[in-house]
Amino acid sequence: MKFFKLSMVLALLVLALPVGAVERTGILAPADVKKEQDAVMQMLVSGNKAHQAHIVLKPGLPKLMMVSCADSRVEPEVIFHMKPGEIYTVRAFGNIVDKSILGSLEYGADKLQCHVLVVLGHTHCSALQEAISEHDNPTSVWRSLNLQDLNGRLQPAVESVTDKSLSDDDRWDAVVRANVFNTMRTIREESPELWQLEQDDMLKIVGGIYHLDTGKVEWLKE
Ligand SMILES: [Zn+2]
Numbered sequence: 709m710k711f712f713k714l715s716m717v718l719a720l721l722v723l724a725l726p727v728g729a730v731e732r733t734g735i736l737a738p739a740d741v742k743k744e745q746d747a748v749m750q751m752l753v754s755g756n757k758a759h760q761a762h763i764v765l766k767p768g769l770p771k772l773m774m775v776s777c778a779d780s781r782v783e784p785e786v787i788f789h790m791k792p793g794e795i796y797t798v799r800a801f802g803n804i805v806d807k808s809i810l811g812s813l814e815y816g817a818d819k820l821q822c823h824v825l826v827v828l829g830h831t832h833c834s835a836l837q838e839a840i841s842e843h844d845n846p847t848s849v850w851r852s853l854n855l856q857d858l859n860g861r862l863q864p865a866v867e868s869v870t871d872k873s874l875s876d877d878d879r880w881d882a883v884v885r886a887n888v889f890n891t892m893r894t895i896r897e898e899s900p901e902l903w904q905l906e907q908d909d910m911l912k913i914v915g916g917i918y919h920l921d922t923g924k925v926e927w928l929k930e
Pocket residue numbers: 777778779801802803830832833834835836
């Protein structure tokens with residue numbers, strides 16, 4: 709029986725490996741990937757040169773900090789029409805918090821004296837789309853423990869939306885909202901420092917949703 713179980717595990721691992729190899733190789737051949745990498749590096753160097761000519765730094769410390777998604781379309785300084793130096797931002801796919809992010813926020817509250825913390829979700833968030841898909845069709849074998857951990861942090865939001873009458877889009881939207889509240893709750897539960905600052909009225913924690921199609925930020929009521 710034990711041997712049967714072991715051989716099943718081995719078979720699953722062997723089955724999982726080629727899938728990973730195919731997906732990681734992607735569509736481009738390594739030589740084309742190299743060309744793309746070189747072009748990206750060139751873009752970075754010339755972009756940075758242009759930046760050096762127009763550098764604008766806000767003097768003083770930022771007054772607010774923000775948890776936002778890693779999505780390239782959700783750029784806090786651009787969304788709020790602010791300059792570098794005005795927002796202390798930590799970003800992760802799906803605007804989740806983990807120990808490193810909570811530590812960064814505690815630094816922002818303690819050392820930088822930020823008195824406002826914004827948790828910013830956004831419409832059409834791929835992280836939550838993936839989490840919904842994972843919820844409905846769970847992965848049998850995770851290839852990455854990091855992705856498994858990230859998914860675990862997104863699942864409470866998916867699980868909290870139970871209305872079966874919602875369309876796929878409305879469900880996605882509801883999960884995005886629930887996820888902002890979930891991150892706010894996690895901040896309070898897993899960081900006694902930030903929770904205490906909020907209790908002492910030294911930190912205001914607010915949630916918002918950035919609408920990709922209009923550019924508007926909708927502030928959420930708790
Ligand atoms: Zn996102």
